Amino acid sequence: MTAADPKEKQLQFVAFCSTLDAGFWHQLTRNKLDVYKLDDKPRSIYGFYYNGDAVGLPCRMSLEFTSFNEVPSVPPNCFLSHGVLHNMNTIDAFKTSDKKFLLEQAASQLWNDIIKGNAIKDPSLLSRFMVLTFSDLKKYHYYYWFAFPALVAPDNVILTKPAQTLDKYFTAKEIDEFLCAYSQFIKNSNSPGFFLVKVDGDNIAVTNFTDFEDACKDRKVIVGFCDPSTMDSYPGWPLRNLLTLVAYHWADKVDEVIVVCFRNRARDGKREINHSLVLHLNVPSIASTAECPKSVGWEKNQRQKLGPRMVNLSSSMDPTRLAESSVDLNLKLMRWRLLPSLDLDGIAQTKCLLLGSGTLGCNVARCLLGWGIRTITFVDNSRVSYSNPVRQTLFEFEDCLEGGKPKAAAAAEKLKKIFPGVNSSGHELSIPMPGHPVNTTEATLAQAKKDVSRLEQLIDDHDVVFLLMDTRESRWLPTLVGASKRKIVINAALGFDTFMVVRHGLKLPKGGAAQKPEVAKKTTSPESPASDETKPNTVIPGSELGCYFCNDVVAPGNSTKDRTLDQQCTVTRPGISMMTGALAVELLITLLQHPDGGYAPADTSSKDDHLSSEFVSPLGLVPHQIRGFLSRFNHVLPASLAFHLCTACSEHVLQEYEKRGFEFLLDAFNNPTYLEDLTGLTELQKETQDAEIWDFSDDESVHSME
Secondary structure (H helix, E strand, C coil), X not given: XXXXXXXXXXXXXXXXXXXXXXXXXXXXXXXXXXXXXXXXXCEEEEEEEECCCCCCCCCEEEECHHHHCCCCCCCXXXXXXXXXXXXXXXXXXXXXXXXXXXXXXHHHHHHHHHHCCHHHHCHHHXXXXXXXXXXXXXXXXXXXXXXXXXXXXXCCCEECCCCEEHHHHCCHHHHHHHHHHHHHXXXXXXXXXXXXXXXXXXXXXXXXXXXXXXXXXXXXXXXXXXXCCCCCCCCECXXXXXXXXXXXXXXXXXXXXXXXXXXXXXXXXXXXXXXXXXXXXXXXXXXXXXXXXXXXXXXXXXXXXXXXXXXXXXXXXXXXXXXXXXXXXXXXXXXXXXXXXXXXXXXXXXXXXXXXXXXXXXXXXXXXXXXXXXXXXXXXXXXXCCCCXXXXXXXXXXXXXXXXXXXXXXXXXXXXXXXXXXXXXXXECCCCCCCCXXXXXXXXXXXXXXXXXXXXHHHXXXXXXXXXXXXXXXXXXXXXXXXXXXXXXXXXXXXCCEEEEEEXXXXXXXXXXXXXXXXXXXXXXXXCCCCCCCCHHHEECHHHECCXXXXXXCCXXXXXXXXXXXXXXXXXXXXXXXHHHHHXXXXXXXXXXXXXXXXXXEECCCHXXXXXXXXXXXXXXXXXXXXXXXXXXXXECCCCECCCCCCCCCHHHHHHHHHHCHHHHHHHHHCCCHHHHHHCHHHHHHHHHHCCCEECCCCXXXXXXX
């Protein structure tokens, strides 16, 4: 820098910072044990960097488990870096390795690629790293030291103008044209991280380094690189070796070098590049240089001194623990950027009971697993048949052999194979039902009583009950028990091209106290819902919502009697169960995130109002019901009040069940009219039949009574 011109300034760079996820170390461990063994020869690996980070984040070089792939696997919008792994067999070999020699070796390879033109054909060769490692596999302690080789040539690059942002160099129209040109360039380039920019009047083109001669006709060249730096005035590390390439091949052919430090940040769903830097540089030629220039690049440790780092992964390197951390990654990223208030711990601790292990049960279980639910219990009384595996995603052909495995146990076993960290079990259980009389023999009564007791205990041990059975009447007993025990109950039912998902109203505790079930415990009272997303007259409190049976005026009966094969089976379009299962789980998770938990009110405003409502749950609306019509690709969100004569959740039924227990249930199972007589439905039906009926004529304005 000359004293005569204060505008000129020495160029400075932001160094890379290494970022390694647990998957990298896990894969290194496997390779060490199964492939490398005692062989410590250098091995090629890959990393990547990103040029769209927010301001304040470091200039990162990332490595993950895919870094060991023979063919590089780079995430979208990221850029390849070529690396060399030196994995030592002992800690002494790690400490005594000749660091100077290793760096010079990497720099020599980089220099050869520049002078021979390899880096012009494939500019990704300009981005390199080296990592020296030692793995203590008894303790899962990993020692490592990164180097990012950069050639110190030329050593006197001068900024002839202060750095400026792209929107100060190009007009808004030119920026749009530049972004379009770059988008077209990356479709055909094998190295999208480096490029030339050609400006011809109003036209802007982005092209490869091989087109240099055509790009510098006016003794000026614009080179670009994808810049991982987020600092306002300083470019990232990849520019160092790019300038060496420019100085060796092109500096004597141009008067000015302009560098576009391309930063492509996503904002509100769009790409934003105005903050990219433009540098005007005086780059001296080094075309006559024969020997490899000096190099720098060893990374500093946490204390900002040259030295290695160590990571202790003893708590996470067990495959099961690693799976747990990986499973939670997507959820944590959701909370990190999109939903800071998301209660992941509350979700993980929720215990879910799935009554039915068929098509719906399998899909609900998989979706619960994706949300981080750790306790999933299956109940079913049937076995896996040959028609099941293609629709029921937890089963395979082998599960059908020799009469088929019990569905509940097979589903739980497969869930653990998918994710060993889940607490999953299966119970073979027949649920007694109205319309299916229980034989009064001693053995039959004892078995029925045992089944009821097991079901009651299972519901008592869980926070949420999913009703996913084939028949209407099989849902009656768990609906009743769930209402009595104040559990969240989610019901899902299928038609051929229709479906329904409904959450049952959560009854207030006896005496009207505000205490809620553990899974739904919040700070507000259920009598004073936290929701203010709609006007008071457009919500139904969660404690007043109806259950699956509240819209019926008859008691549940035997729905399988005298049915043909297609009527006995749940015949649906294949995608229905997947959509229904997913919506049932999403409804539950949204409910759990609401301040009122299971007592969250149901919005009854119009469909258009739904689109503009202020959400109380961070995940959105918490409807009472979701009804879908696949033939019209349409959803509606009805809500209904609890029916005071309901055969499953009305006060009369709950009182009789809590007072008489199994004796009450036996009457309901064996007497077809018992529930209707108890609730008053019989009297209601009689009053309806005795009422006078008006006959309305389409042709007359005066109506007469028949």
